[in-house]
Amino acid sequence: MTDAEFDILxxxxxxxxxxxxxxxxxxxxxxxxxxxxGLLEQGLxxxxxxxxxxxxxxEPTSFGALRQDCFFLATKExxxxxxxR
Numbered sequence: 001m002t003d004a005e006f007d008i009l010x011x012x013x014x015x016x017x018x019x020x021x022x023x024x025x026x027x028x029x030x031x032x033x034x035x036x037x038g039l040l041e042q043g044l045x046x047x048x049x050x051x052x053x054x055x056x057x058x059e060p061t062s063f064g065a066l067r068q069d070c071f072f073l074a075t076k077e078x079x080x081x082x083x084x085r
Contacts, residue, residue, distance in 0.1 A: 001085055004035050005044075009082040012045060012074035015052040018067050033067050044078030047071070 001009075004027060011024045022032050039045040040058040047063075048071040049056040056070065063070075074082065 015071045015073045046073050
């Protein structure tokens with residue numbers, strides 16, 4: 001797990017919007033998108049859209065267009081990996 005992935009998971013114990021996550025991690029939007037893509041592909045993060053209660057299946061082709069309006073939450077596996085680092 002990279003430092004950036006660790007920092008992102010550290011913020012995702014609760015549902016968090018993309019702008020809030022970007023502000024808290026200090027990552028640029030493209031950097032954050034790239035890291036989130038990796039975490040989503042690994043099953044360590046869940047994505048929600050258009051609201052924090054509606055889970056959205058990760059689709060690589062549409063994620064870039066939606067990311068700004070999405071919310072994110074670490075999965076159980078993501079939290080376990082974060083806590084065992």
